[in-house]
Amino acid sequence: MAFNTGLSGLRAASVDLDVTGNNIANASTVGFKGSDVQFGDLYASGFLSAGSNPIGDGVRAQDVKQSFSQGNVSFTDNGLDMAISGDGFFILSNGGEIRYSRAGQFGIDKDGFVVNSQSMRVQGYTADDDGNLSGIRGDLQIETDNLAPHRTTNLVSDLNLDSRETVLETRVRDVGPLTYSDIENEIFDVSYNDGTPDYNVDLTTAADGTPITTARQAAAAINDAPGLSASATTTATTPITDAYITAAGAADFTFSLSINGSPLTVDTSNITSLQDLVDSINNSSETSISASIVDDGAGNDVLRVIHNQGDTLEYTYGDASGSVGPTTVQGDVSITGERVVAGLTEVPVGGDDDIVAAYAASPIRITNEFNPIDQRTYNHATSTTIYDSLGNPHEFTQFFVKEPSPGGGVGVSEWSIYLQIDGEMVGGTDVTPYTARFDESGNLQSINGDASGEIVITDWTPKDEAGLPNGADGPPAVGATVVTPIPEPPTTSAFVLNLSETTQYGAAFGVNDQQQNGYTTGRLSGLDVSDTGVIFARYTNGQSKALGQVALAAFSNTNGLSPVGDTTWVETFESGQPIIGSPDTGTLGSIEASSVEESNVDLSQELVNLIIAQRNYQANAKTIETSDAVTQTIINLR
Structure with missing residues (x-):
């Protein structure tokens, strides 16, 4: 019996050495989770009862349990590397087989799919052509095509016109x-x-x-x-x-x-x-x-x-x-x-x-009749770049001229607005300018009687440097109705100038904000990942667009997952079905971009465990040796 007891101890110590050695071997493996051996003693027992003086029959390794504690997060120079801070696993497709991993060392394959080093594709929520995320889960793919241009359909100008300016006429x-x-x-x-x-x-x-x-x-x-x-x-x-x-x-x-x-x-x-x-x-x-x-x-x-x-x-x-x-x-x-x-x-x-x-x-x-090339004929001017349907830039300039106040100047002020694109007057302002009226508090009341503060430009024909139409969409047909906001996709060069936030205070003229929604074509220049796992593409035209969002999975019993190598796990009956969602929602952790999660193995502790396993192995071998000596003594009796 002592032989069996010592032998079981050798087996258990050997398993302990194997697990400890595996932990040590993977101390630098990204996303690796260390394991511990759980031992149980053995006792002989009958069908109905145990002996009154039971003697242990040795030991056995009951389970090898992994520790899913958080590993340290270290930064990398790869924008697609990701680390999960908190609970959850990346979802990977290995030729249709779904695996789960904490190793976030990702790149792009020849087809633009986000993959790990074993060419497993990262699963996530896809986005449409406009960057809107959907609830459909699939393989994340990075489109490397040029970003198509978008014409300007809305321009918002937040200005302050100096009420102290004098009438120039x-x-x-x-x-x-x-x-x-x-x-x-x-x-x-x-x-x-x-x-x-x-x-x-x-x-x-x-x-x-x-x-x-x-x-x-x-x-x-x-x-x-x-x-x-x-x-x-x-x-x-x-x-x-x-x-x-x-x-x-x-x-x-x-x-x-x-x-x-x-x-x-x-x-x-x-x-x-x-x-x-x-x-x-x-x-x-x-x-x-x-x-x-x-x-x-x-x-x-x-x-x-x-x-x-x-x-x-x-x-x-x-x-x-x-x-x-x-x-x-x-x-x-x-x-x-x-x-x-x-x-x-x-x-x-x-x-x-x-x-x-x-x-x-x-x-x-x-x-001093208004002349855009004579600064003496207007009080203020500001310019910004807008874009036609081909992505060509054009300079849009707004001119503001202080006018005599109607009604004797009590409680109301007026300014004329002239508009120009590439040196040509637009919006009909070559004939009649727009009239902006402000109340006694300096707030915009109306433009040509319209309280919305919007001006719709419907007479712009985009031209090239020679002054000839450049092939981009032109103005709407005569008599056509233009609604605001301009519906997508736009079909003409018409756009809206929104001046609703413009004020007339007793302060220097200033452009507080000026935003327009057009842009020229752009090439992919880089990728960024947010803490919610959204992958943004950056383009050379200064635009960015969401290409997709990484999905994470969590399990009711994480220890029920079965490791299958390559720092991945698969679902089992004991783990339960995955709970899939976006990062940083529910119990799921957040994403840290350009980072990876290191192995959670404590190398110092593992070296101590190695010594203990060695001692255990030696001691169990000594048990067998002693039993052999006792047996030999009995055999040598005469």
Whole structure:
């Protein structure tokens, strides 16, 4: 009996050595769970009762139980490595067989599936093309295709317009372009409504005392008036036609041009057409001269020559039969003002009362009429990038102009809004701007009477750098109804500008937030995993999209799982069916990305256990040796 007892001890000690050695061997195995041997003693017993003086019959290994305690979490440089902090197992598909593991060393195979080093596919919840997670569980797959572009359909601008800004409009009476013959030998009395003394403009004599004889001198005299500016041009429209030049012949046609009596060198050799003459004049050394072909009002193309500084032009032309001319031409004078001018009247010397009537009928003109390239004509501006259906970027600019407050400025303020894309006005603001109205608290009341604060842009045609349509979706058809928000998928270039959060406070202009939902195409640049196991793809266009979510499984009896190698377990009857869900929900643990869970083996403890198992083995062997010695003694009796 002692032999059997010692032998059972040897077997038990051997099992203990095997388990301890396995623990030590897997001390660096990711996701490994250490095991302990549970021993039970053996006693002989009858069918109905045990002996009154039972003697133990040895020992046996009842169970090898794994410890599923949490292992240490260490960081890695692989974005798809995952560690479970808490309860749960990764779900793996091994060719259709479902296994469970705590080892989260994952990568991507050639087909884009998330797999472990044994090519088992990770199970999780899949996502649709827009990144919306579903409740359908399957193999997680990383799509490496380019992210398709998305056109801008909604732009939200959160701005503050400075209520302290002043109204920029200045209104003047524009006397418009006048011929020099209309104003020569006249004296004008310019009066202002801001208290500035009247100013007399003498168009008979220049400041140096010489007589004014040219449009250029007249413009200089007008420029001396405070707040007025004038420019002069001299235009000579000749009766020269193609027919005349053809009839004269290239050898006989003659033409000459002078400025203030100084001849201008013009090469008229081999002139066979009116266009040849235009080119010859434009190629001369005098850059202030330009020539073109115009209609004389009777359907004839004739020559027009312009001197852009208002000096006297003289020209002659002819053929072998003789010259025509010379003809002296004095040009037009244009008068504009940058100040408020109450009126512009004249004291006629020659009694020409028609001039006074012409001035009185002149239209009112806004000198700082909105001009996107002139910063003096608007108070604030902000730009952002939007995208068309092909993913091409375009610059969208909003301009804000302070307007006089309606109702005397009590309790309400108004701003005009102009919109521009790539330098072209949109939203109809090239004709009529939008009007934003604010209440006494600085909050937006409405835009063109609409309390939603939305502006729908329906007239934008995306263009390329050459100003031609680039092939992207254009505006909706004329008369088509555009609803907001723009439904998906969009089919036109229409988009919504939302200014509902815009304010008008007594603070500096500022863009608090500006968000739009469009983007250009992008390539996959990296992957991120959240603590809930959602795998996000990062793209070169700054966008990210959910590709799926890792699923975890928990069991009522974790120790009932059966280890099958490769640091995996399978479900058994004793473990119960798995409870599957998303990480960090219920009793399931959370995910730590770029991390792995190390083996939970305590190497120091295992080395001590190894010594104990060795002692146990040696002691049981000694039992057998002693029993052998006793038996030998009995055999040697005589």
